Amino acid sequence: MQKCTVALYGCGTVGMGVAQALLARGALNERIGDRVHLKYVVDVRLEEIRGVLQPPEGLVLTDDLAQPLDDPEVDAVVELFGGTTAARTVVERALAAGKDVVTANKALLAEHGDELFRLARAHGRAIAFEGSVAGGIPVIAAIRTGLVGDRIESIYGIVNGTCNYVLTRMLEQEMPYARALAEAQERGYAEADPRLDIEGSDSAHKLVVLARLAFGVNVRLDQIPCEGIAGVELSDLRYARALGYTLKLLVIGIRRGERLELRVHPALLRHDHPVAGVGGAHNAVCIHGSHVGEIVLTGLGAGRMPTSSAVISDIARIALGTYRTDFAALSPFGDVPDAHLVPFGEVETRHYFRLDCADRPGVLAKVANILGEENISIASVRQQEAAAPGEDVVPVVFMTHRAKEGAVARALDRINQLDVVRGERTRMLRVEDI
Amino acid sequence: MQKCTVALYGCGTVGMGVAQALLARGALNERIGDRVHLKYVVDVRLEEIRGVLQPPEGLVLTDDLAQPLDDPEVDAVVELFGGTTAARTVVERALAAGKDVVTANKALLAEHGDELFRLARAHGRAIAFEGSVAGGIPVIAAIRTGLVGDRIESIYGIVNGTCNYVLTRMLEQEMPYARALAEAQERGYAEADPRLDIEGSDSAHKLVVLARLAFGVNVRLDQIPCEGIAGVELSDLRYARALGYTLKLLVIGIRRGERLELRVHPALLRHDHPVAGVGGAHNAVCIHGSHVGEIVLTGLGAGRMPTSSAVISDIARIALGTYRTDFAALSPFGDVPDAHLVPFGEVETRHYFRLDCADRPGVLAKVANILGEENISIASVRQQEAAAPGEDVVPVVFMTHRAKEGAVARALDRINQLDVVRGERTRMLRVEDI
Numbered sequence: 103m104q105k106c107t108v109a110l111y112g113c114g115t116v117g118m119g120v121a122q123a124l125l126a127r128g129a130l131n132e133r134i135g136d137r138v139h140l141k142y143v144v145d146v147r148l149e150e151i152r153g154v155l156q157p158p159e160g161l162v163l164t165d166d167l168a169q170p171l172d173d174p175e176v177d178a179v180v181e182l183f184g185g186t187t188a189a190r191t192v193v194e195r196a197l198a199a200g201k202d203v204v205t206a207n208k209a210l211l212a213e214h215g216d217e218l219f220r221l222a223r224a225h226g227r228a229i230a231f232e233g234s235v236a237g238g239i240p241v242i243a244a245i246r247t248g249l250v251g252d253r254i255e256s257i258y259g260i261v262n263g264t265c266n267y268v269l270t271r272m273l274e275q276e277m278p279y280a281r282a283l284a285e286a287q288e289r290g291y292a293e294a295d296p297r298l299d300i301e302g303s304d305s306a307h308k309l310v311v312l313a314r315l316a317f318g319v320n321v322r323l324d325q326i327p328c329e330g331i332a333g334v335e336l337s338d339l340r341y342a343r344a345l346g347y348t349l350k351l352l353v354i355g356i357r358r359g360e361r362l363e364l365r366v367h368p369a370l371l372r373h374d375h376p377v378a379g380v381g382g383a384h385n386a387v388c389i390h391g392s393h394v395g396e397i398v399l400t401g402l403g404a405g406r407m408p409t410s411s412a413v414i415s416d417i418a419r420i421a422l423g424t425y426r427t428d429f430a431a432l433s434p435f436g437d438v439p440d441a442h443l444v445p446f447g448e449v450e451t452r453h454y455f456r457l458d459c460a461d462r463p464g465v466l467a468k469v470a471n472i473l474g475e476e477n478i479s480i481a482s483v484r485q486q487e488a489a490a491p492g493e494d495v496v497p498v499v500f501m502t503h504r505a506k507e508g509a510v511a512r513a514l515d516r517i518n519q520l521d522v523v524r525g526e527r528t529r530m531l532r533v534e535d536i
Numbered sequence: 537m538q539k540c541t542v543a544l545y546g547c548g549t550v551g552m553g554v555a556q557a558l559l560a561r562g563a564l565n566e567r568i569g570d571r572v573h574l575k576y577v578v579d580v581r582l583e584e585i586r587g588v589l590q591p592p593e594g595l596v597l598t599d600d601l602a603q604p605l606d607d608p609e610v611d612a613v614v615e616l617f618g619g620t621t622a623a624r625t626v627v628e629r630a631l632a633a634g635k636d637v638v639t640a641n642k643a644l645l646a647e648h649g650d651e652l653f654r655l656a657r658a659h660g661r662a663i664a665f666e667g668s669v670a671g672g673i674p675v676i677a678a679i680r681t682g683l684v685g686d687r688i689e690s691i692y693g694i695v696n697g698t699c700n701y702v703l704t705r706m707l708e709q710e711m712p713y714a715r716a717l718a719e720a721q722e723r724g725y726a727e728a729d730p731r732l733d734i735e736g737s738d739s740a741h742k743l744v745v746l747a748r749l750a751f752g753v754n755v756r757l758d759q760i761p762c763e764g765i766a767g768v769e770l771s772d773l774r775y776a777r778a779l780g781y782t783l784k785l786l787v788i789g790i791r792r793g794e795r796l797e798l799r800v801h802p803a804l805l806r807h808d809h810p811v812a813g814v815g816g817a818h819n820a821v822c823i824h825g826s827h828v829g830e831i832v833l834t835g836l837g838a839g840r841m842p843t844s845s846a847v848i849s850d851i852a853r854i855a856l857g858t859y860r861t862d863f864a865a866l867s868p869f870g871d872v873p874d875a876h877l878v879p880f881g882e883v884e885t886r887h888y889f890r891l892d893c894a895d896r897p898g899v900l901a902k903v904a905n906i907l908g909e910e911n912i913s914i915a916s917v918r919q920q921e922a923a924a925p926g927e928d929v930v931p932v933v934f935m936t937h938r939a940k941e942g943a944v945a946r947a948l949d950r951i952n953q954l955d956v957v958r959g960e961r962t963r964m965l966r967v968e969d970i
Contacts, residue, residue, distance in 0.1 A: 119827070123685055129826065130685040132752065133867050232682070238828030240674075240682030247858075248666075248674030251557055251564040251848030318566065376834065379813065392563065393553070393845035394672030394835060400810065401831030411827035414685030422865055424858035431856055433567050 103135055105177075106421035109142035109170030109201075111192050112182035113151045116206060116233070117143075119410030120180065120417075121155055130414055137421045142170040171195050178420045180413060181205040186213050193229070197221050202426060204416040206233030206409055209298075212307035216320045219435050228429035230416035235308045236261055236385040238408035239401040240415065245315045245389065246432060252391030254316040258354040258536055261308045263383035263403040264292045264299035265331050265351040269368075270381040273339045273348075279332075291383050291404075302330035302351065302366045309353040309364060315434045316355060316389070317362055319441035327446040329367040338456055338529050341486065341499050342370050347454075348378040349531065356536070363444045369534040370454055388536075447508030452481070452533035455500040455514070460522040466498070468520055476513040479503040495524060501533065537569055539611075540855035543576035543604030543635075545626050546616035547585045550640060550667070551577075553844030554614065554851075555589055564848055571855045576604040605629050612854045614847060615639040620647050627663070631655050636860060638850040640667030640843055643732075646741035650754050653869050662863035664850035669742045670695055670819040672842035673835040674849065679749045679823065680866060686825030688750040692788040692970055695742040697817035697837040698726045698733035699765050699785040703802075704815040707773045707782075713765075725817050725838075736764035736785065736800045743787040743798060749868045750789060750823070751796055753875035761880040763801040772890055772963050775920065775933050776804050781888075782812040786968065797878045803968040804888055822970075881942030886915070886967035889934040889948070894956040900932070902954055910947040913937040929958060935967065 110121055123130065124140040139160075145151055146165045157163055162170075167188070170176050179196035181203060183189040189210050193203050203222065205211070211218070211234055222229045232242045245254065260266050264286055271282040283300070286292035298304045306328045310321045331351050339349050347370035356363040371378040376398050380386040385403025390396045402408040419425035429435050459465045466483070473480060479502060486497040502510075510530065518525025544555055557564065558574040573594075579585055580599045591597055596604075601622070604610050613630035615637060617623040623644050627637050637656065639645070645652070645668055656663045666676045679688065694700050698720055705716040717734070720726040732738045740762045744755045765785050773783050781804035790797040805812040810832050814820040819837025824830045836842040853859035863869045893899045900917070907914060913936060920931040936944075944964065952959025 123827065128685075129687040133684050134865055135867075137865075238683075238686075238825070239831050240678045243677060243682050244674045247853060248677050248849050249672075249845065250567050250852045251562075252672075252845050253563040374813075376813070379808075379810070391672070391845060393557065393841040393848070395842055397673050397833065397835030399831065399833050402829045407827040408829055411683065411686050411825060414827070415682050418684045419681060422861050424861050427856050427858050431568055431571075433569075 103137055105139050106137055106417070107139045107141045107175045107177050108180055108417060109144060109176045110140060110180045110182065111144045112184065113143050113145040113147070114182065115406045116409045116413065117145070117182040118154060119406035120182070120413050123410055123414055125155065125158065125161070130418060134418055134422065138417055141173070141176060144170060167192060171199050171201070176201055178202045178204060178417065180417065181207060182413070183207070184209070186210050190214055193218055194221060197225050197227050200225060200227060202227050202420045203229045204413060204420060205229065205231050206413055208234040208304065208307035208311055212310035212323050215311065215314065222429065223436065226430070228420065228426040230420055230425050231311065232416045233409045233412035235311055236387055236399070237401065237403040237405065238411035239385060239387065239399045239403065240412070241387045241399050242315065243415070244397070244399060245312070246428060246434070249389065249391045249394055250432070252393045254357070254389060254391055256356040256390040256536065257312050257316045257387065258352055258356070259377055259387040260350050260380060260385050261353050261387065261403060262299050262305045262351055263385055264296060266381065266385070267291045267383045269331060269334070269339070269349055269351065272336050273343065276336065278336050279334055300330050300332050302328040305351060305353045305366045309355060309366060312353070313355050313362065313364055313441065314438065317357065317441070318434050318438050319362065320438050321364060321441040325364070325441065325443055327365045327367070331368050333529070334368060335529065337497065338531060341456060342454065342531070345501065346373050347371060347533065348373055350377060352534065354534070354536070358444055361442045361444045363449055364441070365446065365449065367532060369532045371534055447506065447511070449507045450504045452504055452535065453502045453510055454531040454533055455502070456529045457498050457500070457517065458495045458524040458527040459498050461494050461496045462522060465522045468522060469517055472513050472516045473502070476509045478505040478509055478513055537571055539573050540571055540851070541573045541575045541609050541611050542614055542851060543578060543610045544574060544614045544616065545578045546618065547577050547579040547581070548616065549840045550843045550847065551579070551616040552588060553840035554616070554847050557844055557848055559589065559592065559595070564852060568852055568856065572851055575607070575610060578604060601626060605633050605635070610635055612636045612638060612851065614851065615641060616847070617641070618643070620644050624648055627652055628655060631659050631661050634659060634661060636661050636854045637663045638847055638854060639663065639665050640847055642668040642738065642741035642745055646744040646757050649745065649748065656863065657870065660864070662854065662860040664854055664859050665745065666850045667843045667846035669745055670821055670833070671835065671837040671839065672845035673819060673821065673833045673837065674846070675821045675833050676749065678831070678833060679746070680862060683823065683825045683828055684866070686827045688791070688823060688825055690790040690824045690970065691746050691750045691821065692786055692790070693811055693821040694784050694814060694819050695787050695821065695837060696733050696739045696785055697819055698730060700815065700819070701725045701817045703765060703768070703773070703783055703785065706770050707777065710770065712770050713768055734764050734766050736762040739785060739787045739800045743789060743800060746787070747789050747796065747798055747875065748872065751791065751875070752868045752872050753796065754872050755798060755875040759798070759875065759877055761799045761801070765802050767963070768802055769963065771931065772965060775890060776888065776965070779935065780807050781805060781967065782807055783965065784811060788968070788970070790970070792878055795876050795878045797883055798875070799880065799883065801966060803966045805968055881940065881945070883941045884938045886938055886969065887936045887944055888965040888967055889936070890963045891932050891934070891951065892929045892958040892961040893932050895928050895930045896956060899956045902956060903951055906947050906950045907936070910943045912939040912943055912947055
């Protein structure tokens with residue numbers, strides 16, 4: 103049996119899970135035998151890690167990035183540093199040294215995936231990244247080989263557990279956004295600096311990865327319109343619920359003829375949509391294929407154990423040699439064309455507007471006029487109760503029929519300038535019928 | 537690029553989907569290039585198939601089982617005959633002739649999988665069977681490699697679309713069982729002879745396949761307690777709904793220490809359980825792994841297109857050579873121990889009883905006495921309205937706390953002999969808290 107000697111870079115949350123699983127010789131060894139040998143753990147927190155791992159004979163703990171790369175015994179490098187600087191250097195050097203790479207680093211893949219894939223192919227090596235999207239849910243493998251004979255028509259879902267946790271808690275516990283976020287941080291669901299999650303960038307990174315696999319295209323991160331959940335208010339979640347909808351931060355990729363629609367933003371889904379009920383830190387990915395129809399994969403999208411499950415599956419594929427074959431043969435890993443995207447202004451969805459309007463006659467007519475002039479058709483209007491007794495401003499919620507982003511942006515600009523609307527309080531959410 | 541020459545046995549519903557996809561050279565060719573060559577289609581309905589396929593130059597339509605097996609050019613045989621006689625012969629001969637096998641035949645695998653896997657390994661060949669469970673949902677691959685580092689604690693779900701369709705329609709349309717089944721047959725969701733589906737055998741076949749992969753054991757079909765949906769009444773679906781539950785035909789596999797609990801039966805799931813909302817002909821498989829936690833995979837579980845998606849993914853893996861590596865290396869495909877099952881009498885669940893009782897004082901006390909003597913604790917009782925006005929028999933619905941199958945069977949035997957209970961009308965359903 104051929105052995106696969108592994109160097110693990112980064113022994114934080116996920117890395118520690120991977121190291122412990124490899125050292126425990128549990129389920130993986132039962133399934134594929136004694137093929138994987140963890141030889142190096144590379145991290146700067148040597149003492150701390152030594153205390154937890156109690157490294158056995160033969161495992162080298164080091165803070166020297168170069169040592170494992172220079173060791174010809176090392177077959178595969180597992181990059182769990184995160185970020186795009188040291189991680190990039192390690193991956194590039196590992197490939198150049200003839201080692202396969204396993205990573206869960208969506209930021210690295212979103213920003214430099216195209217070059218790194220080229221580099222890997224040039225060296226006859228592979229980059230595996232099941233852990234980069236949706237934790238332990240095997241969504242990358244599902245697209246890569248499970249649906250290899252399907253033309254993917256769309257892929258969408260929830261790929262950021264932090265945002266899903268925040269939105270779920272807001273609604274369930276009637277908490278404002280800031281409190282739900284603080285709770286997520288206390289419970290370890292959100293980083294001390296949660297911006298990557300909250301602003302949608304983490305989701306956009308993952309969409310770049312998914313779009314390459316599903317549609318066979320190279321997407322630049324800056325091509326993807328991206329809105330996070332930072333502006334979301336509890337009142338909008340409540341109004342949406344009353345209308346039969348749940349708010350989720352979605353990544354969306356849809357084939358539109360020869361072009362693609364790619365976007366990241368909060369969106370209202372009908373309560374009975376299979377993704378609407380996916381709460382807490384869970385992820386859900388829906389894939390619509392020409393043959394398979396729609397499949398939905400759900401589970402925990404992050405955390406030590408789920409993500410280490412995915413990383414270990416990649417290590418197994420590398421150790422067996424099957425992944426290198428896939429990587430060399432499958433077109434999404436090779437030279438792919440640049441994505442041709444539908445401009446965001448042309449994207450059509452339904453919309454939810456909440457306007458804080460003066461409680462006076464004629465207001466509705468002014469708003470409706472503008473919407474009509476911009477060709478936006480109103481599906482329903484509800485004037486809500488005033489937020490506090492005695493307020494002379496009342497929230498009015500509009501649901502529209504399908505309308506283009508561009509027209510909606512123009513209409514909202516004009517509406518917000520009306521003297522009867524408190525423009526800075528206006529909220530717009532997209533309604534998805536996927 | 538190495539070519540993989542394929543012979544397809546059986547060009548019925550799924551086979552035709554596979555043949556058309558391979559001839560169309562669509563998504564599969566885009567992803568893995570021009571590797572797969574369909575050389576033979578073997579079926580007795582030659583004229584009919586010729587009419588649909590319009591076979592191009594180089595594709596041989598034949599009813600001669602032996603010809604492709606004797607052709608040294610053929611690398612892989614796709615068995616879509618179904619059944620366990622001709623299918624078994626073809627698979628055995630193909631392996632002996634040094635060809636890899638792709639099949640979607642759960643009956644064949646459930647009855648002869650262990651010998652066939654041995655035979656394949658002895659010849660250094662592989663049997664791929666993604667299409668045998670849950671149509672195009674890549675559940676086999678998820679367990680085989682996605683969760684290769686996870687100890688699987690449980691696997692359960694809906695794997696028979698026909699039964700799920702019938703149960704869904706009964707409840708949604710207030711239809712009795714027989715009408716829902718007739719509709720399923722009209723719409724092509726159920727076979728003319730629906731017994732394999734309705735009686736649960738098809739689900740049990742699939743559970744044998746899943747248990748081998750998930751738990752690494754060999755299970756005999758006759759070891760699995762199996763109840764279908766034939767006795768299910770609309771009234772029970774309604775009572776269950778009022779109590780907050782939905783009835784589904786489940787396959788269940790749970791690790792209990794060194795033993796396994798494997799069973800197939802209708803079961804009540806709370807409305808908010810992720811599987812409860814999976815309706816129509818959809819399947820849902822939940823897998824609980826030591827690292828990944830619980831993942832849920834849903835989608836269409838049968839039909840031409842979804843199942844052909846799975847078969848094509850297997851063909852791709854065979855063509856790339858990766859599946860043969862997996863098959864040779866992964867322990868569930870090798871010599872596995874026989875399953876050590878928890879005897880059904882020791883299985884514990886909650887229960888729903890519906891008793892048609894005489895509308896007289898003292899009845900409840902008699903029933904409650906027996907339950908108490910058998911150590912079955914009552915969680916709730918609801919006396920329902922009489923089925924028709926003037927009836928002197930009223931349905932009484934009991935929900936119990938957890939109790940052993942053995943005790944429940946004894947209690948029901950005794951209850952059914954009470955003169956105040958119409959024993960032949962008693963219905964029992966298990967309530968799952970998984």
